[in-house]
Amino acid sequence: MARFSIEGQIADPSAGLAVLGLLQDATSQRRGKVYDVLIGAEGTPADNPYLWSVDRGTTALGTSTPVTPAPLDEADPAGLLDAGDAFTVNPTIGAKLLHIPLNQRATFRWVSAPGSELVLAATANLSILARAVTSPAVASTATMLFEEQ
């Protein structure tokens, strides 16, 4: 199964808008399995608290800048799942999967063991989002690695 990387930034995550999202549009018919999440801030270092969250989006994809998933193996074909960053309208937020309290100076990485990935069902208009629930107005970045199945 093909593996992909998506990476996104947002200039001001303080409104709770998603930094990065893996999106299942109306035509995608493959599952996505997120197995690696990296998050951090890229602004001037300062001691500010973040509460990051990886959430499920339901029923609508919101509004974002499209991101093209990059295959980790260049021999793989382009992916069917979509991605977006710098959301201006969040999808409807559903279940909260991962909560990470973090200082602005720190970065966080979560890697799943095989079989414990965050699964995005092959159903229209679903998403998995990385967003800061609480944050300063500092440019922030997130990366997700996922597998299409």
Added chain:
Amino acid sequence: MRNPGGYGVWTGPGGVERECDTITCSHCQRVIFIKPGHMPAADPELSAGDPAHDLGGLCRVCMKHICGPCAKEGTCIPFEKKIEKQESDDYRRRQNARVMGL
């Protein structure tokens, strides 16, 4: 812990790292950080709401780790089953729309 469901790494200024294992709830996919030295309770009744067993429990039906709220529910509906139903409902809805010309 043996057979964790994942691994979290916090890297602070100066390269200081904090690391811990995680488990992914088999019923809802919530990721739980494991405090070093703690193990999920084998009995969901012991784990639900007890801070000493805040890691959730072990579902003895699907034999997978689950989170506290799912342990408290006392039923076994694996996440795989939930998304299979979600996908079949979505497929049926799209097929109906196609048949009706929508």
